[in-house]
Amino acid sequence: MSIFRLAAAHWRVNALNELQYRVNLVVQLFQSLIALATGLIGLSLVFRQTDDLAGWSRPELLAVMGVHLLMGGIIQAVVQPNMQRLMGDVQNGLFDYSLVKPVDAQALSSVRELRIWQVVDVLVGAAVLAVAVVQLDARVGVGQALWFVVALVLGALSIYSFWLILTTGVFWIIRIENIVELFQGVYQAGRWPVGIYPPWLRGGLTFLVPVAFAVTVPSEAMTGRLTPQTMALAFGVAVGLMAVARGVWRLGVRRYGGASA
Amino acid sequence: MIDPHPAVWARDLAKTFRVPEREAGVLAAVKSLVHRRMKDVAAVKGVTFRLEPGEVVGFLGPNGAGKTTTLKMLAGLLHPTAGQAAVLGHVPWKRERALLSRITLVMGNRNQMQWDLPALDSFALNAAIYRLPPAEFARTRDELIDLMGVGELVTKPVRNLSLGERMKMEFIASLLHRPQVLFLDEPTIGLDVTAQRTLRQFVAEYNRRTGATVLLTSHYMADVTALCRRVIVIHHGSLLYDGDLAGLGEQFAAYKTLGVTLDGADGAVAGVDWAAFGEVVATDGAKVTIQVPRASASAVAARVLSELQVADLTIEDPPIDEVIARVFAAGAATAAAGTDGDDVATPSVVEPAATSTA
Amino acid sequence: MLRLYAGAARMSILDQLQYRTANYLYMIGMIAEPVIYLVVWSTVADSEGGTVGGYSAGALAAYYIVWTLVRNMNIVLTPYAWEWRIKDGQLSGELLKPIHPIHRDLGGFAGWKIVTILYWLPIAAILVWLFPPAFSTDTFSVLAFVVALWGGFLVRFMLLWALGLVTFWTTRVGAIFDVFFTVELLASGRLVPLSLMPPWAQAAADWLPFQWAFQFPIETLIGRLSRAEILRGLGMQAFWTLVGVGILTLVWPMAVKRYSAVGG
Numbered sequence: 001m002s003i004f005r006l007a008a009a010h011w012r013v014n015a016l017n018e019l020q021y022r023v024n025l026v027v028q029l030f031q032s033l034i035a036l037a038t039g040l041i042g043l044s045l046v047f048r049q050t051d052d053l054a055g056w057s058r059p060e061l062l063a064v065m066g067v068h069l070l071m072g073g074i075i076q077a078v079v080q081p082n083m084q085r086l087m088g089d090v091q092n093g094l095f096d097y098s099l100v101k102p103v104d105a106q107a108l109s110s111v112r113e114l115r116i117w118q119v120v121d122v123l124v125g126a127a128v129l130a131v132a133v134v135q136l137d138a139r140v141g142v143g144q145a146l147w148f149v150v151a152l153v154l155g156a157l158s159i160y161s162f163w164l165i166l167t168t169g170v171f172w173i174i175r176i177e178n179i180v181e182l183f184q185g186v187y188q189a190g191r192w193p194v195g196i197y198p199p200w201l202r203g204g205l206t207f208l209v210p211v212a213f214a215v216t217v218p219s220e221a222m223t224g225r226l227t228p229q230t231m232a233l234a235f236g237v238a239v240g241l242m243a244v245a246r247g248v249w250r251l252g253v254r255r256y257g258g259a260s261a
Numbered sequence: 262m263i264d265p266h267p268a269v270w271a272r273d274l275a276k277t278f279r280v281p282e283r284e285a286g287v288l289a290a291v292k293s294l295v296h297r298r299m300k301d302v303a304a305v306k307g308v309t310f311r312l313e314p315g316e317v318v319g320f321l322g323p324n325g326a327g328k329t330t331t332l333k334m335l336a337g338l339l340h341p342t343a344g345q346a347a348v349l350g351h352v353p354w355k356r357e358r359a360l361l362s363r364i365t366l367v368m369g370n371r372n373q374m375q376w377d378l379p380a381l382d383s384f385a386l387n388a389a390i391y392r393l394p395p396a397e398f399a400r401t402r403d404e405l406i407d408l409m410g411v412g413e414l415v416t417k418p419v420r421n422l423s424l425g426e427r428m429k430m431e432f433i434a435s436l437l438h439r440p441q442v443l444f445l446d447e448p449t450i451g452l453d454v455t456a457q458r459t460l461r462q463f464v465a466e467y468n469r470r471t472g473a474t475v476l477l478t479s480h481y482m483a484d485v486t487a488l489c490r491r492v493i494v495i496h497h498g499s500l501l502y503d504g505d506l507a508g509l510g511e512q513f514a515a516y517k518t519l520g521v522t523l524d525g526a527d528g529a530v531a532g533v534d535w536a537a538f539g540e541v542v543a544t545d546g547a548k549v550t551i552q553v554p555r556a557s558a559s560a561v562a563a564r565v566l567s568e569l570q571v572a573d574l575t576i577e578d579p580p581i582d583e584v585i586a587r588v589f590a591a592g593a594a595t596a597a598a599g600t601d602g603d604d605v606a607t608p609s610v611v612e613p614a615a616t617s618t619a
Numbered sequence: 620m621l622r623l624y625a626g627a628a629r630m631s632i633l634d635q636l637q638y639r640t641a642n643y644l645y646m647i648g649m650i651a652e653p654v655i656y657l658v659v660w661s662t663v664a665d666s667e668g669g670t671v672g673g674y675s676a677g678a679l680a681a682y683y684i685v686w687t688l689v690r691n692m693n694i695v696l697t698p699y700a701w702e703w704r705i706k707d708g709q710l711s712g713e714l715l716k717p718i719h720p721i722h723r724d725l726g727g728f729a730g731w732k733i734v735t736i737l738y739w740l741p742i743a744a745i746l747v748w749l750f751p752p753a754f755s756t757d758t759f760s761v762l763a764f765v766v767a768l769w770g771g772f773l774v775r776f777m778l779l780w781a782l783g784l785v786t787f788w789t790t791r792v793g794a795i796f797d798v799f800f801t802v803e804l805l806a807s808g809r810l811v812p813l814s815l816m817p818p819w820a821q822a823a824a825d826w827l828p829f830q831w832a833f834q835f836p837i838e839t840l841i842g843r844l845s846r847a848e849i850l851r852g853l854g855m856q857a858f859w860t861l862v863g864v865g866i867l868t869l870v871w872p873m874a875v876k877r878y879s880a881v882g883g
Contacts (some may be wrong), residue, residue: 034797092371102391108390186651192658192659198749253338
């Protein structure tokens with residue numbers, strides 16, 4: 001598939017370049033550890049007062065935190081930098097160059113950037129998740145791990161599609177530049193299972209901003225809570241959001257070219 | 262008869278933009294939230310032309326004349342409101358892969374090179390995007406680097422390069438896939454004279470080697486006179502002229518210059534009432550250059566010959582850049598009145614008409 | 620001096636009004652954080668029989684709703700600003716003026732805060748509707764809150780302004796600021812009310828200025844403090860502001876000297 005070749009070419013170049021700046025690794029490591037420490041302190045404060053939070057035990061919530069860090073790393077490494085570059089390109093008129101290339105412009109715009117040091121977050125998240133799994137007493141089988149990976153991929157695709165819709169739709173129509181901060185604020189909600197939020201907020205975190213599918217559902221897969229229905233829903237939402245994102249993209253490009261629908 | 266295979270053709274190509282009309286003030290801003298008043302702005306009003314394979318054509322016009330809009334339609338970036346066009350036999354705005362891999366677009370002041378990476382890396386990315394076979398890519402890349410004479414710069418991060426050097430890299434990156442049609446939109450804008458000359462020679466040589474078709478807009482007449490035998494002039498979205506660069510003077514120069522060298526001593530020049538013939542532009546020893554209205558040029562020449570002791574007489578069109586500057590200046594004055602809108606934002610580098618033509 | 624403050628405040632008010640959409644989105648984005656804390660701790664309170672650390676769900680709601688105002692009041696000049704102030708050469712211009720640059724900053728941010736309070740009111744109304752709070756407030760605590768709110772602003776303004784001066788001595792300020800903000804998050808009452816912390820952490824927080832800029836104004840309004848505690852808190856705000864002034868009097872001349880030695 002050509003998108004993988006495109007991604008491989010761009011990521012290789014980006015990674016090789018960033019690898020020259022080792023200092024950034026130290027900075028990233030430091031920030032990841034601070035985020036980890038803050039998260040752990042928050043978790044321990046909660047469990048000073050209670051033994052379970054809305055049915056989630058301590059190791060289970062640790063797993064949620066691990067997935068949250070891991071997914072956050074993926075978003076910051078790939079999704080967000082590409083969308084930010086796309087916004088910049090549209091503003092500077094550089095998007096023209098993406099359109100005259102003989103490849104799908106959406107694919108190209110989605111794979112050009114990679115922040116390799118953000119992988120530290122992914123690794124820290126994976127480590128936290130591993131610790132949580134050990135504490136869960138071998139309740140995790142190969143099947144669960146497999147479903148976890150599937151759920152994680154679906155979650156990442158949902159978040160990507162959401163970001164793309166935001167970038168194309170919102171940015172081209174009303175030009176909001178603070179959506180990065182807005183998204184990061186909302187993404188913090190994923191640190192806890194969405195089940196604890198009041199229904200209106202849970203709905204928003206599930207269907208409006210797909211944090212539930214990015215973090216909670218993979219965590220459910222890892223902690224053996226995943227029902228086939230939830231998995232089917234995650235699949236449906238991922239596919240649906242990707243289709244909507246594609247549609248909004250097409251519309252945005254048509255608008256850009258002045259071919260009013 | 263229309264040749265079935267021109268490289269580029271456009272027929273009655275037109276583009277109208279709908280833009281929101283906004284008045285100043287808070288009240289107007291609030292009103293526009295509820296009801297946006299839209300206004301139609303015709304950027305291109307139906308242009309027809311064709312470029313044969315291998316031609317290098319200058320696309321001229323004042324700011325806001327519709328050059329960039331036309332170029333963007335031909336490059337497939339904009340949908341026309343009306344009319345037809347084809348590039349290498351494809352409808353450009355369908356953006357078919359087969360077409361996009363055979364054309365290129367270079368815009369001055371808009372750099373698509375990866376800022377933090379050496380140019381070589383950006384070249385490699387383009388090779389992946391255009392799916393160039395590695396051996397062919399390496400050959401073309403080295404040939405272009407050599408032709409541009411930038412061998413030692415391609416390993417430096419692009420951010421460390423000068424504006425001119427960056428533009429050179431931009432050209433190499435844009436030609437790696439050996440496009441057959443080049444759309445160049447103000448490619449030398451803001452560059453120093455040396456860099457401009459290098460780029461010009463590069464484009465000429467690329468055209469010579471590959472037989473590619475080039476459509477070029479530029480505000481620097483040197484670009485146009487060095488590269489283009491043919492020019493298309495567009496004004497207010499309509500075609501004003503399409504033909505030889507040399508013929509432009511015939512159509513637009515209101516004056517001709519007469520160079521008169523008198524027989525006899527130096528004092529002879531002073532004894533003549535030159536104002537009776539035309540406006541004196543320069544006096545150099547026994548040679549006097551005067552400007553006369555185009556229509557009466559031959560009559561004045563006849564009078565000069567009969568009334569004065571003439572050793573030599575020349576009749577010339579004014580230099581081509583003066584002619585074009587005149588066309589531009591006339592256009593700019595009307596564009597400033599605010600009708601067209603596509604590239605109004607680009608800074609004007611048009612010099613005012615060099616000589617007084619009034 | 621007063622004219623300078625009024626001028627700086629007026630300019631920043633106009634500025635903020637102009638970018639109201641962006642400002643509003645920023646404030647809305649910031650609501651996510653307290654809402655998350657509020658939901659988590661309300662869930663804990665529910666499972667522990669209605670209260671946690673002396674807070675009922677309603678009291679928690681009150682805490683985190685007032686939190687949103689105090690947090691906004693607490694946004695002052697970021698210490699990162701010094702980096703580009705120095706690089707940009709903007710500082711050189713400031714130093715030429717016959718008045719200490721802190722006054723213009725203080726006036727500007729104070730003006731912004733007036734706009735912030737106005738913007739906050741509708742947000743507060745929505746939050747009150749979504750998460751019914753329980754206040755036990757009297758007239759005295761409301762009046763004291765008005766003072767404490769601005770006192771908190773002043774404390775944090777002085778602290779961060781002083782912290783930013785680190786930039787004059789090192790270029791790797793990110794790590795220092797990160798640690799500072801993390802400690803602040805934990806010891807100010809921003810993450811959780813300090814009474815939910817282990818006793819040793821509360822004791823440590825008592826030695827730090829952070830809670831006087833954050834938790835103290837909140838608890839003043841929601842009515843968890845006695846009059847004596849409120850008066851002591853206002854005293855602590857004054858104390859830490861003076862500490863800030865002291866640091867600045869000492870450090871600022873050194874910073875300027877270093878700046879002019881290194882060159883801008």
